[in-house]
Amino acid sequence: MMVAPLLASLVELIPWLKQWHNDIDSEFGLAMGDYYEVFLIEEAKAIGHTVESLRMWEPVGKVKSKK
8 A cells, every 4th residue: 555645645734734723632632733743754754755755756647548
């Protein structure tokens, strides 16, 4: 399973999450934007990426079918 595309999407969302929804969550006792930022860093390391390499990730282009 390819996790890199999902993490690359999270890279784009974290700044918005931190700007608009970074209040302390009463259930977790953490700011969720900060929590997901640490999650992203750890998951990127686990698959051999950095946050910067995920930021530059692009999907592979479509392969044209032969007709």
